[in-house]
Amino acid sequence: MSMPRMHWDDLPAPARDAITERTGPVEKVETVQGGANSGFAARVHTASDVIFVKGIPAGHSQMPTQRREAAINPYLPPASPTLLWNVQEGGWDLLGYECILARHADYSPGSPDLPLVAAAIEELQAIDSPPLPFVKTATARWAAHLTDSAVLEGATLLHTDLAPHNVLVTDRAHLIDWAWPTRGAAWIDPAVIILRLMEAGHTAQDADQWAQRFPSWASAPAGGVEAFSTANAAVWAEIASHDPLPWKQRMAGLAEHWAGYWQHRPHTGL
Template structure:
């Protein structure tokens, strides 16, 4: 995680560049640093409330905020709208529409699951954005045969519950740091693993995912290969993340992989 930078610790020139777009900043509510940004805060300003994210342009992960800035205009209704961005004296800062909400509850029986499914179905059916985005098959080169994860649908690829905001207007999917183009079922498949991690059985998680047409139409073999590749990749990455968090995801991916492999074996024997 990057070191947090408070609003008042930003260079004055950077704060002035932001204020030129927002009007006077009347109060600041820090959100704390995330995995990819140094600054994350809600600003009460002369023109309203805005959520800001910032990073040093020389940071190793500065490309993630550039991804968000580039992709956001192609996400109407799915993500909080990008209002502006500034690059000043070594800082990149982006201002987003402020959306009041809480992180999604992905546990069995949660009322949030229907809102999450609605967004995933809409995203899966959306036309390919008119900008270059790295293919998911290239990201997973060497992990899986490319044809299993080829496609032209824009995917988020990080279905953490913290990336879902649930509010009065439904669900919004935030933090588009690692988008890719791939099969229309990709984000739903990533969500299946998250559901298993939060207590769903693999069968129930897939049953929930079946309401999303792109997932129900997916190749069973491709889903099985995806589940295995995801479990293998997360296992290798375990040392790079808090053990409790990553271990639960590895266990969930392994459970889904075993379920998928068992289904495949039954189909082949039949």
């Protein structure tokens, strides 16, 4: 559930003081409007630095999401911003990140961002998931829609929400918003981004071809991908039925289309 975005002056004084103690004197604060899961999100400017600060009221239903995001940060690849500090004060849980002055990635066909996005995902594909209790397994996340969830087993750290608004681009791509770190088969993240490529205008075949650059996708078991694609289509259909926003309806349609494409695609693997 999204929450209203608050500005600097809306924060309780103890929360503002806690931020200032860590950043130094604040000269300017720019509220960031993107994203729906933070009550406060802003670029905090000092005389010598810019820090990205996001926060959520203590006790809010989204608190577990933010706690996961903070706890997973030390294990993330360089493609993700570094968490500098985490403080609870004034009834708020606040995270201070390295600020990346960037724009969201463009996934459209022919975009120069695509090789940068691929490089960031390749970096992530080499990371094993840390043994942390809050990191769900892919088998657990999609089990309700699979007859054999073992096909998703693996040791790779997965992002699982590689939408363009979760990827920032400078001279490289940066993966942000780690609300759902997951452990599973490495080919799951390529499967996830394929739908986002299709959302941006790629055909299913072109998105599939683009993903072949990842060894995990090129060698993915056809039966496992088919099971996941069917399960993911069911998840998106469920999401769209509960909250029929146009973009969710579109994602549900794309997921169904992809599942159909994969079922009829010639396969040489298992």
